[in-house]
Amino acid sequence: xxxxxxxxxxxxxxxxxxxxxxxxxxxxxxxxxxxxxxxxxxxxxxxxxxxxxxxxxxxxxxxxxxxxxxxxxxxxxxxxxxxxxxxxxxxxxxxxxxxxxxxx
Amino acid sequence: xxxxxxxxxxxxxxxxxxxxxxxxxxxxxxxxxxxxxxxxxxxxxxxxxxxxxxxxxxxxxxxxxxxxxxxxxxxxxxxxxxxxxxxxxxxxxxxxxxxxxxxx
Amino acid sequence: xxxxxxxxxxxxxxxxxxxxxxxxxxxxxxxxxxxxxxxxxxxxxxxxxxxxxxxxxxxxxxxxxxxxxxxxxxxxxxxxxxxxxxxxxxxxxxxxxxxxxxxx
Amino acid sequence: xxxxxxxxxxxxxxxxxxxxxxxxxxxxxxxxxxxxxxxxxxxxxxxxxxxxxxxxxxxxxxxxxxxxxxxxxxxxxxxxxxxxxxxxxxxxxxxxxxxxxxxx
Amino acid sequence: xxxxxxxxxxxxxxxxxxxxxxxxxxxxxxxxxxxxxxxxxxxxxxxxxxxxxxxxxxxxxxxxxxxxxxxxxxxxxxxxxxxxxxxxxxxxxxxxxxxxxxxx
Amino acid sequence: xxxxxxxxxxxxxxxxxxxxxxxxxxxxxxxxxxxxxxxxxxxxxxxxxxxxxxxxxxxxxxxxxxxxxxxxxxxxxxxxxxxxxxxxxxxxxxxxxxxxxxxx
Amino acid sequence: xxxxxxxxxxxxxxxxxxxxxxxxxxxxxxxxxxxxxxxxxxxxxxxxxxxxxxxxxxxxxxxxxxxxxxxxxxxxxxxxxxxxxxxxxxxxxxxxxxxxxxxx
Numbered sequence: 001x002x003x004x005x006x007x008x009x010x011x012x013x014x015x016x017x018x019x020x021x022x023x024x025x026x027x028x029x030x031x032x033x034x035x036x037x038x039x040x041x042x043x044x045x046x047x048x049x050x051x052x053x054x055x056x057x058x059x060x061x062x063x064x065x066x067x068x069x070x071x072x073x074x075x076x077x078x079x080x081x082x083x084x085x086x087x088x089x090x091x092x093x094x095x096x097x098x099x100x101x102x103x104x
Numbered sequence: 105x106x107x108x109x110x111x112x113x114x115x116x117x118x119x120x121x122x123x124x125x126x127x128x129x130x131x132x133x134x135x136x137x138x139x140x141x142x143x144x145x146x147x148x149x150x151x152x153x154x155x156x157x158x159x160x161x162x163x164x165x166x167x168x169x170x171x172x173x174x175x176x177x178x179x180x181x182x183x184x185x186x187x188x189x190x191x192x193x194x195x196x197x198x199x200x201x202x203x204x205x206x207x208x
Numbered sequence: 209x210x211x212x213x214x215x216x217x218x219x220x221x222x223x224x225x226x227x228x229x230x231x232x233x234x235x236x237x238x239x240x241x242x243x244x245x246x247x248x249x250x251x252x253x254x255x256x257x258x259x260x261x262x263x264x265x266x267x268x269x270x271x272x273x274x275x276x277x278x279x280x281x282x283x284x285x286x287x288x289x290x291x292x293x294x295x296x297x298x299x300x301x302x303x304x305x306x307x308x309x310x311x312x
Numbered sequence: 313x314x315x316x317x318x319x320x321x322x323x324x325x326x327x328x329x330x331x332x333x334x335x336x337x338x339x340x341x342x343x344x345x346x347x348x349x350x351x352x353x354x355x356x357x358x359x360x361x362x363x364x365x366x367x368x369x370x371x372x373x374x375x376x377x378x379x380x381x382x383x384x385x386x387x388x389x390x391x392x393x394x395x396x397x398x399x400x401x402x403x404x405x406x407x408x409x410x411x412x413x414x415x416x
Numbered sequence: 417x418x419x420x421x422x423x424x425x426x427x428x429x430x431x432x433x434x435x436x437x438x439x440x441x442x443x444x445x446x447x448x449x450x451x452x453x454x455x456x457x458x459x460x461x462x463x464x465x466x467x468x469x470x471x472x473x474x475x476x477x478x479x480x481x482x483x484x485x486x487x488x489x490x491x492x493x494x495x496x497x498x499x500x501x502x503x504x505x506x507x508x509x510x511x512x513x514x515x516x517x518x519x520x
Numbered sequence: 521x522x523x524x525x526x527x528x529x530x531x532x533x534x535x536x537x538x539x540x541x542x543x544x545x546x547x548x549x550x551x552x553x554x555x556x557x558x559x560x561x562x563x564x565x566x567x568x569x570x571x572x573x574x575x576x577x578x579x580x581x582x583x584x585x586x587x588x589x590x591x592x593x594x595x596x597x598x599x600x601x602x603x604x605x606x607x608x609x610x611x612x613x614x615x616x617x618x619x620x621x622x623x624x
Numbered sequence: 625x626x627x628x629x630x631x632x633x634x635x636x637x638x639x640x641x642x643x644x645x646x647x648x649x650x651x652x653x654x655x656x657x658x659x660x661x662x663x664x665x666x667x668x669x670x671x672x673x674x675x676x677x678x679x680x681x682x683x684x685x686x687x688x689x690x691x692x693x694x695x696x697x698x699x700x701x702x703x704x705x706x707x708x709x710x711x712x713x714x715x716x717x718x719x720x721x722x723x724x725x726x727x728x
Contacts, residue, residue, distance in 0.1 A: 001198055001199065001200060002198075002199050003170070003196045003197075003198055003199070004196055004197045004198075004199055005195065005196040006162055006163070006191075006194055006195065006196055006197070007162070007192070009195055009196065011196065036699075042196075044196075045162075048153070048159055049672070049674060049675075049676050050153060050154045050155065050674045051153075051155060051674065051675060051676055052153050052155055052157045052159065053676045055672055055676065058630055058631070058669075059630070066627070066699060066701075066708075068697070069697070073172070073173070073195070075140075075170060075195075077170075077198065084170075084195045084196065087630075088631070090630055091629065091630065091633055091697070091699075091708045092627045092628055092629040092630055092633065092635065092666075092668075092708065093627075093628045093630065094625055094626075094627055094628075094701065095625065095626050095627070095628055096625060105302055105303065105304060106302075106303050107274070107300045107301075107302055107303070108300055108301045108302075108303055109299065109300040110266055110267070110295075110298055110299065110300055110301070111266070111296070113299055113300065115300065146300075148300075149266075152257070152263055154257060154258045154259065155257075155259060156257050156259055156261045156263065177276070177277070177299070179244075179274060179299075181274075181302065188274075188299045188300065209406055209407065209408060210406075210407050211378070211404045211405070211406055211407070212404055212405045212406075212407055213403065213404040214370055214371070214399075214402055214403065214404055214405065215370070215400070217403055217404065219404065250404075252404075253370075256361070256367055258361055258362045258363065259361075259363060260361050260363055260365045260367065281380070281381070281403070283348075283378060283403075285378075285406065292378075292403045292404065313510055313511065313512060314510075314511050315482070315508045315509070315510055315511070316508055316509045316510075316511055317507065317508040318474055318475070318503075318506055318507065318508055318509065319474070319504070321507055321508065323508065354508075356508075357474075360465070360471055362465060362466045362467065363465075363467060364465050364467055364469045364471065385484070385485070385507070387452075387482060387507075389482075389510065396482075396507045396508065417614055417615065417616060418614075418615050419586070419612045419613075419614055419615070420612055420613045420614075420615055421611065421612040422578055422579070422607075422610055422611065422612055422613065423578070423608070425611055425612065427612065458612075460612075461578075464569070464575055466569060466570045466571065467569075467571060468569055468571055468573045468575065489588070489589070489611070491556075491586060491611075493586075493614065500586075500611045500612065521718055521719065521720060522718075522719050523690070523716045523717070523718055523719070524716055524717045524718075524719055525715065525716040526682055526683070526711075526714055526715065526716055526717065527682070527712070529715055529716065531716065562716075564716075565682075568673070568679055570673060570674045570675065571673075571675060572673050572675055572677045572679065593692070593693070593715070595660075595690060595715075597690075597718065604690075604715045604716065
């Protein structure tokens with residue numbers, strides 16, 4: 001089974017919570033909150049403007065994205081938990097150093 | 105009797121609740137919550153944009169769809185319970201593996 | 209006296225409540241709730257879009273329609289109780305089998 | 313003094329409350345509620361659309377209209393109580409039989 | 417000092433409260449409520465539509481206008497109390513008999 | 521340091537509160553409320569309409585303006601307190617007599 | 625890792641709180657509130673208008689900006705705390721004297 005999002009929606013696999021702090025301290029369960037980041041695994045065709053024109057989604061499969069705290073909904077598809085979020089709730093793409101050199 | 109939805113509305117037959125968990129445990133009535141998924145049995149003509157243009161609905165009869173939790177209303181037509189939901193509240197289409205090969 | 213609805217409004221004669229359940233049990237007054245269905249007895253000219261274009265109403269006199277639960281207002285005209293509802297609150301048209309053959 | 317409504321507003325003289333029920337029973341003061349109906353005594357030029365186009369009001373002086381329950385505001389002009397209501401809050405025109413023949 | 421309203425705003429000098437009722441009874445302070453009427457003393461250039469077009473204000477200096485109850489804000493300019501109200505909150509113009517003959 | 525407002529925002533230096541009433545009475549601190557008036561010290565480029573067109577701000581540096589009571593936000597720049605307000609919250613320009621003669 | 629904001633979003637490094645008041649008094653922790661100012665470290669491509677046209681962001685990397693009090697969200701990227709704010713919540717650019725001479 002695969003999931004094809006509609007309109008300007010994006011399916012994201014959320015990053016796991018950091019179990020140790022940057023200082024190396026092991027974080028108890030409650031403190032290890034899942035970050036608002038994840039990897040894009042599917043994107044919709046885009047948003048239809050008033051003019052009827054289709055505006056494609058500005059992120060791609062494989063991008064690591066940062067999204068608003070309460071912006072996504074959780075779903076279990078094929079036993080896997082995924083998030084579905086609107087493109088307009090995605091704040092930024094977090095780019096790794098190597099992918100930057102490729103893009104330059 | 106059949107039901108012809110108006111504008112960008114979609115009629116969905118909701119999937120039954122899973123009575124056993126993926127681990128094989130039998131779920132009591134309360135826990136066996138109906139999923140927000142179902143099969144499309146009728147679609148409206150689409151949404152009229154400000155420009156007057158008609159934007160057809162992006163799902164078809166037979167699609168299995170995932171929709172927002174509180175997005176649908178329940179109706180009994182011919183003794184059968186169906187849900188009516190707006191296209192904009194349908195998050196994604198869940199595609200079976202074989203239908204994917206056909207589409208490729 | 210007759211009633212001519214304005215813009216995209218539709219006048220509906222509501223169906224009577226079912227006094228016996230599908231299983232044949234006689235329903236007490238309270239349980240016999242009026243359905244959100246009725247017959248269209250008058251339609252307005254339609255909705256004016258931002259562009260000034262008139263978009264006609266998509267239902268016709270004689271159609272049996274299904275509408276949202278709290279979407280209509282009740283009025284007594286000539287001693288008869290009618291409902292007035294916006295086209296955008298009509299969810300679907302319920303088509304009888306024979307009218308379907310005619311349309312095919 | 314006369315009153316010239318602006319934009320898409322309409323001035324209405326409200327019908328008096330029925331003092332006897334259709335069955336002939338005399339209604340006490342409280343029960344004799346004024347109907348949401350009245351006669352149009354002045355109409356504004358119409359509503360300006362986003363495009364700048366003027367959309368004239370769809371009712372005329374002398375029409376008997378039905379409007380939403382809490383849609384009007386009451387004003388005393390020249391000692392006479394009138395209601396001012398937006399065209400979009402007028403639900404329908406109640407047409408007398410003779411005026412129908414004239415229109416046919 | 418003079419006051420030049422911006423956009424579609426209108427400056428109004430409010431009419432004084434009637435101190436005696438139409439039946440000649442002297443109204444105590446509280447009952448003598450100021451009417452929602454006044455004389456226009458300045459008008460703005462108008463409202464800019466989405467298209468960029470300027471839509472002039474439909475009332476002129478000297479008009480006697482009727483406006484919504486809570487629609488205006490009170491300001492003291494040069495020691496004089498004036499009201500500033502949006503054109504869209506002005507319901508109608510009250511025309512004196514003689515000005516009507518002039519207009520005819 | 522200087523401040524360049526964005527879009528249709530305007531920077532205003534608020535007038536000081538009157539410490540004596542027009543009748544010459546010295547007002548205690550609390551009563552001497554700052555007026556909703558001030559001098560424009562910087563204006564933004566203007567508002568972008570849906571069409572993409574830029575609509576310049578209708579007030580200029582040096583104008584004395586009247587604005588809505590709760591419409592501005594207070595900021596300290598270079599130790600000086602200024603207000604930033606949207607053009608749409610500026611009600612009117614207060615014109616001194618001499619500037620009127622110049623304009624005529 | 626670097627952060628690429630989407631649409632009309634801007635990434636800002638917030639200025640540190642002033643630990644001494646302009647009069648030289650050392651401010652306790654609570655009083656040393658972070659200002660609503662910061663330096664722009666990344667800008668999005670801009671906002672898509674209804675017409676489909678892209679309106680670029682009006683601030684640039686390196687600008688010092690002033691933004692609304694509750695307008696930003698805080699994120700930790702690479703261990704560094706940054707704010708993400710919509711362009712429409714940026715009130716003004718604070719220009720240093722030398723950059724003004726350059727611009728003249």
